[in-house]
Amino acid sequence: xxxxxxxxxxxxxxxxxxxxxxxxxxxxxxxxxxxxxxxxxxxxxxxxxxxxxxxxxxxxxxxxxxxxxxxxxxxxxxxxxxxxxxxxxxxxxxxxxxxxxxxxxxxxxxxxxxxxxxxxxxxxxxxxxxxxxxxxxxxxxxxxxxxxxxxxxxxxxxxxxxxxxxxxxxxxxxxxxxxxxxxxxxxxxxxxxxxxxxxxxxxxxxxxxxxxxxxxxxxxxxxxxxxxxxxxxxxxxxxxxxxxxxxxxxxxxxxxxxxxxxxxxxxxxxxxxxxxxxxx
Amino acid sequence: xxxxxxxxxxxxxxxxxxxxxxxxxxxxxxxxxxxxxxxxxxxxxxxxxxxxxxxxxxxxxxxxxxxxxxxxxxxxxxxxxxxxxxxxxxxxxxxxxxxxxxxxxxxxxxxxxxxxxxxxxxxxxxxxxxxxxxxxxxxxxxxxxxxxxxxxxxxxxxxxxxxxxxxxxxxxxxxxxxxxxxxxxxxxxxxxxxxxxxxxxxxxxxxxxxxxxxxxxxxxxxxxxxxxxxxxxxxxxxxxxxxxxxxxxxxxxxxx
Numbered sequence: 001x002x003x004x005x006x007x008x009x010x011x012x013x014x015x016x017x018x019x020x021x022x023x024x025x026x027x028x029x030x031x032x033x034x035x036x037x038x039x040x041x042x043x044x045x046x047x048x049x050x051x052x053x054x055x056x057x058x059x060x061x062x063x064x065x066x067x068x069x070x071x072x073x074x075x076x077x078x079x080x081x082x083x084x085x086x087x088x089x090x091x092x093x094x095x096x097x098x099x100x101x102x103x104x105x106x107x108x109x110x111x112x113x114x115x116x117x118x119x120x121x122x123x124x125x126x127x128x129x130x131x132x133x134x135x136x137x138x139x140x141x142x143x144x145x146x147x148x149x150x151x152x153x154x155x156x157x158x159x160x161x162x163x164x165x166x167x168x169x170x171x172x173x174x175x176x177x178x179x180x181x182x183x184x185x186x187x188x189x190x191x192x193x194x195x196x197x198x199x200x201x202x203x204x205x206x207x208x209x210x211x212x213x214x215x216x217x218x219x220x221x222x223x224x225x226x227x228x229x230x231x232x233x234x235x236x237x238x239x240x241x242x243x244x245x246x247x248x249x250x251x252x253x254x255x256x257x258x259x260x261x262x263x264x265x266x267x268x269x270x271x272x273x274x275x276x277x278x279x280x
Numbered sequence: 281x282x283x284x285x286x287x288x289x290x291x292x293x294x295x296x297x298x299x300x301x302x303x304x305x306x307x308x309x310x311x312x313x314x315x316x317x318x319x320x321x322x323x324x325x326x327x328x329x330x331x332x333x334x335x336x337x338x339x340x341x342x343x344x345x346x347x348x349x350x351x352x353x354x355x356x357x358x359x360x361x362x363x364x365x366x367x368x369x370x371x372x373x374x375x376x377x378x379x380x381x382x383x384x385x386x387x388x389x390x391x392x393x394x395x396x397x398x399x400x401x402x403x404x405x406x407x408x409x410x411x412x413x414x415x416x417x418x419x420x421x422x423x424x425x426x427x428x429x430x431x432x433x434x435x436x437x438x439x440x441x442x443x444x445x446x447x448x449x450x451x452x453x454x455x456x457x458x459x460x461x462x463x464x465x466x467x468x469x470x471x472x473x474x475x476x477x478x479x480x481x482x483x484x485x486x487x488x489x490x491x492x493x494x495x496x497x498x499x500x501x502x503x504x505x506x507x508x509x510x511x512x513x514x515x516x517x518x519x520x521x522x523x524x525x526x527x528x529x530x531x532x533x534x535x536x
Contacts, residue, residue: 236385263387265524275387277316 033058033197033227034079039093041074041083048074050251052093056197061219061228063238063259066248067279072231075248076199079229080116081109097197114141117190121202123182125174125189130157130166133174133185137193152192160188161218180211184218197227205233216241235275239263247271319384323393326376327451330397333369334448334514337404338441340366340411341507345437348418348500349430356422359415366408373401389521396521403510403517407444410503410510417496417503427483427490432476433497436504439469443511450515456522462515463529469508476501 034056041049049071056062056079064072074083081102083089095102102112114137126133134156135149143149153170157163162184166177174185183203190198200219204212219228219241232238238245239259246256247270255268266272273279340359347356377398380386386394443465450458480494516529 235387239387264391266388272388276390277319277387279315 030060031058032056034095034097034229036075036078036095037093039075039078039095040091041071041078042088042090043086044088048251049078052253054246054253054256056227056229057244058227059223059225060243061223061230061241062256063230063232063242063245064248065232065235065238065245065274066254067274068233070248071251072246072248073201074251075253076118076201076229076231079197079199080113080118081107082113082118084109114193115195116197116199117193117195118199118201119183119187119190119203122206123179123186125177125182125185128174129171130174130177130185131170133189134192137189141193156188156191157185159191159222160184161214161221162188178211180207180214183207183211183215187215187218187222191222195226197229198222200228200230202232203230204237212237235263247274249274319380319386319390322376322380322384323390326373326380326394326397329369329373329376330400331448331452333366333373333401333404334444334451336362336369337366337408337411338444338448340408341414341437341441341444344411344414344418345434347415348421349434351418351422351426353419353422356415356418360412363408363412366405370401370405373397389524392521392524396517399517400514403513406510407507410507413503414500417500421493421496427493430497432472432479433500433504436469436472436476436501436508439465439472440504440508440511443469443508444514447511447514447518450518454522456519459515459518459522460529463512466508466512466530469505473501473505 032055036052036054039049039052040047052075064075066072077083078091078095079097079102083091091103097112097116101107126136128136131153134153135143138149138152143152154163154167157166162181165181166185169176174182177185183206187198187203203219204215207215216237219230222228223243230238230242242259244256245259245262247254247262247266247268249270255262255266255271257267262271263275266275340362343355343362344359346352347359377394380394384390443462446458446465447462449455450462477498480498483490484494512530516527519529520526
């Protein structure tokens with residue numbers, strides 16, 4: 001079941017003349033959805049990201065792991081320019097989405113964030129009904145037809161594996177839902193504006209194990225249609241759901257590779273120490 | 281009598297370099313950590329159990345061949361009884377591995393150490409079983425003098441025991457080179473086995489009265505050859521544990 005089409009929303013304002021695309025050099029034939037080159041980010045004097053070069057493949061889950069303060073969330077936020085909101089943040093280098101530099105001055109940041117949606121650690125539903133939580137984004141993007149909105153609400157709640165649990169109380173407050181349900185609602189809310197990339201920052205860390213497994217199953221479903229980048233402290237979650245895993249430390253991307261390689265035989269000793277819990 | 285022989289095997293343990301004094305696990309990089317002390321101690325304990333089991337089945341192999349050479353059916357009986365101990369060690373180690381897997385969620389090399397232990401104990405347990413087979417043959421053959429002096433079988437047994445000892449040492453030393461050498465050493469055992477088979481076939485053709493002993497010698501030779509193959513498996517696992525790469529070390533094992 002695909003989410004309702006929202007044809008009348010302009011997808012992007014960037015011009016297509018400046019396209020750049022890369023193919024992974026591992027011969028896998030995968031498509032690179034996002035890539036970063038020589039990416040550096042500073043918060044004031046603090047150097048938070050150091051020379052990050054990375055390819056994010058389409059329709060895969062890329063997990064980013066690393067200790068607190070290693071830069072993984074900062075990196076995630078740089079993929080849809082959320083760091084723009086932090087006054088002291090300065091960025092050098094580049095991030096490309098479908099071959100287009102998202103830090104170009106003429107990029108429409110709102111359109112970018114529509115294509116690259118984000119789910120946060122704590123579920124943050126709006127103080128309104130379940131229905132209105134989902135329809136809020138499409139309405140903001142210009143959809144007024146109620147039948148259309150109903151369609152979007154149903155299809156995205158189904159895509160977020162929440163429909164059966166809430167279909168009889170769509171007009172109740174979102175705060176009546178459990179934590180795990182609220183998080184799936186937030187995922188549905190992101191899906192409602194038809195993104196291409198989902199950035200997930202610790203999406204299950206505030207949830208109990210059953211809700212966590214539901215979110216993980218959902219992520220695996222979602223990667224069929226979306227490109228997912230997942231930041232998690234829980235490396236077992238990374239190993240369960242992701243196809244590729246990157247390890248961040250002190251603002252650097254120490255190592256990125258196929259998830260099984262990272263967890264069975266990492267190349268870098270620092271990665272090895274971290275995933276074996278032998279850090280410091 | 282049991283305790284006497286057990287002491288003998290314990291003595292054999294004590295003479296092994298890695299059993300002298302403090303546990304000589306100098307290359308075990310996991311030990312240096314400070315963050316997972318309990319887990320590290322459990323892994324260390326697991327390695328100790330593995331080495332103990334390895335030395336124990338080596339003792340069984342040694343005694344079974346001694347029983348054969350000396351036509352000592354009491355010693356053969358003793359080897360047969362010791363099989364229960366080896367089987368128990370197998371179960372204990374498997375239980376410890378499963379517990380570590382379930383409770384500690386090991387990753388990377390920790391995971392490889394545990395999966396290696398799980399594979400190795402099966403090979404060690406089989407070596408114990410073959411030693412029992414040799415002991416049983418030794419009992420059957422203990423009643424009458426051999427028609428020819430045993431030469432190749434003791435040689436095969438020495439080579440096989442050395443392979444097992446080297447494999448255990450490679451495990452302790454974390455030595456890929458030593459493990460690969462063990463795999464290569466297997467060829468000599470295979471050659472002896474083949475040669476012995478041909479020689480004994482000849483004897484049987486010439487004199488049917490020699491068939492009974494010859495068939496048992498052929499079987500024993502085959503058991504030793506199989507033991508060496510299991511030791512080769514152990515050595516291959518050690519390479520995997522160190523490198524994370526699963527591969528066959530010596531090609532010729534496919535056919536042999």
